[in-house]
Every structure is written in C-alpha cells, then in structure tokens.
Amino acid sequence: MTARAHLRRRFRALVAQFARNVRAAVIIEMAFAIPFLVLLGFGGLEIANLTLTHTRISQLGLNTADNASRIAAGSNLAQPQVREADIxxxxxxxxxxxxxxxxxxxxRIILSSLERNSDGGQWIHWQRCYGDLNVDSSYGTEGDGQSGTDFPGMGPEGAEVTAAAGTAVMFVEVVYEYQPLLYGKWLGTRTIRSTAAFNIREARDLSQVYNPSPAATKSSCS
Structure with a gap:
C-alpha cells in the first residue's frame, strides 16, 4: 500500500469517527443554551424583586396611614393636637x-387630612410630603374642597374615600420609581403607585397643624 493510499484511508477513518462522535454537538448546543438560561434566570429574579417591591410599597402606605391616624399629642384636659413634629x-x-x-x-409619600368643610362637603385641610420624587397628588391638593360640595373626596373616580363629620381620614399616596437589580431596564420605566386610608383613631383638634417652639420643619409638598 502506497503512502498516499494509507493517508486517504486514515483520513476516511477520522471522518467516520468524527461523524459518530456527538460530544461536539452537545457542546455547541450548550454554548447556545447557557446565555439564554442565564438571562432567563436573571429575568426571573428581576420579576420576583419587582413583585416584592410592589408588596413593600403597599405595606409602606398602609403603615404610614395607620401611624398618622394615631397622632395624639396633648393632655387629657384638651383634644389632642397634630403637630409638624409628629408628622x-x-x-x-x-x-x-x-x-x-x-x-x-x-x-414620595403624600399625606392628606381629608375632612368635612362647613358646607358638608369634602375638604383636603392639610397635606404634607416626604421624598425627592417630583410628583403631585393624583386626587387633589391642600385646600381643595374648602367650601361647597363639589369635591367628591380622594381616590379613584367612583370609589372616593370620604370623611364623616367631626373626624378626619388620613389618606396616603405612595409613588416610587422601581430600581432594578441588574437587567431591569428591559422592563421599562416602572412607577409603582399605592394608596391607603385610615380614619383617625380618636377625636383630635382639627383646627390646624400646630408647630410649637422649638418649631419643626414643615414637610411641604412644594
């Protein structure tokens, strides 16, 4: 057998052996699949984190409204006052x-005191804010409904929260810009919004928000 024939035979044997070997195909398949599986895993983590953040923001609004409804500074000789320091x-x-x-x-959290005005209508008596996000209330600003009965209350149209005479509702709006973990930009801008409302737990002085000395900084919404 000549050297050339031997080389041809050896080459055919190598080709046949390579054709029967599936390890290379598996490696190629894994090379395509691994990046997809990594992206899928991180995507799942991002969605789980987004869901958890929604829950935390909702709970944050509920707790803020609840805490605001419990403000009661004063003595047994007079109705409790709401002070800037308490807010x-x-x-x-x-x-x-x-x-x-x-x-x-x-x-941003927007805390509003929803009350009845002298005409029996709904009125946002005062409003305070916390957070640097530049957003306004979706349901009204301080002073809305001060007179008359045109202001329906606070909340989605047709399902507004209203205050009874002689009491107040602490209405809270929470707005938060979701911060992604890693690759959350594919979700787009995610603004999470939540609302909560609690009636005040006991009678309080509704005439004003007090700021005795030493004065506290007003948490203005402007």
Missing amino acids: NDVFAGVEKQAGNLHFEQHG
Missing part, C-alpha cells in the same frame, strides 16, 4: 421601613 416622626418611620429601597431619593 415628621411619621415620615422618619418611612425611611426605616423602606430600608434598601432608598425611598427618599426615588419615591
């Missing part, structure tokens, strides 16, 4: 509860 204390609890959400930088 600031409620907002201080927001950042502690929000934890790693960095809420002050990426969110």
Whole structure:
C-alpha cells in the first residue's frame, strides 16, 4: 500500500469517527443554551424583586396611614393636637421601613387630612410630603374642597374615600420609581403607585397643624 493510499484511508477513518462522535454537538448546543438560561434566570429574579417591591410599597402606605391616624399629642384636659413634629416622626418611620429601597431619593409619600368643610362637603385641610420624587397628588391638593360640595373626596373616580363629620381620614399616596437589580431596564420605566386610608383613631383638634417652639420643619409638598 502506497503512502498516499494509507493517508486517504486514515483520513476516511477520522471522518467516520468524527461523524459518530456527538460530544461536539452537545457542546455547541450548550454554548447556545447557557446565555439564554442565564438571562432567563436573571429575568426571573428581576420579576420576583419587582413583585416584592410592589408588596413593600403597599405595606409602606398602609403603615404610614395607620401611624398618622394615631397622632395624639396633648393632655387629657384638651383634644389632642397634630403637630409638624409628629408628622415628621411619621415620615422618619418611612425611611426605616423602606430600608434598601432608598425611598427618599426615588419615591414620595403624600399625606392628606381629608375632612368635612362647613358646607358638608369634602375638604383636603392639610397635606404634607416626604421624598425627592417630583410628583403631585393624583386626587387633589391642600385646600381643595374648602367650601361647597363639589369635591367628591380622594381616590379613584367612583370609589372616593370620604370623611364623616367631626373626624378626619388620613389618606396616603405612595409613588416610587422601581430600581432594578441588574437587567431591569428591559422592563421599562416602572412607577409603582399605592394608596391607603385610615380614619383617625380618636377625636383630635382639627383646627390646624400646630408647630410649637422649638418649631419643626414643615414637610411641604412644594
């Protein structure tokens, strides 16, 4: 057998052996599949984190409204007052509860005192805000409904929250810009919104928000 014939025979044997070997095909398949599986895994983590953040924002609104409804500063000789310092204390609890959400930088809480006006209509007596996100209330601003009965209350149209005579409802709106873990930009801009409302737990002085000395900084919405 000549050397050339031997080489041809050897080459055919190698080709036949390679054709029977499936390891290369598996490696190629894995090379295509692994990036997809990694993206799928991170996508699942991102969606899970988004869902958890929705829950945390909802709970944040509920707790803020509940805490605001419990404000009762004063003695047994007079009705409890609402003070700027007490409202600031409620907002201080927001950042502690929000934890790693960095809420002050990426969110805003709008706390409104919904009451009855002298004409029997609904009225946003006062409104305070916390957080750097530049958004306004979706349901009204301080002073809306001060007179008359045209202002329906706060909340989605047709399902507004209203206050009874002689009491107040602490209505809270939470707005938060979701911060993705890794590849969340494919989700697009995600603005999470939530609302909560609690009736005040006991009678209080509804005439004004007090700011005795030493004066506290007003948590203005402007």
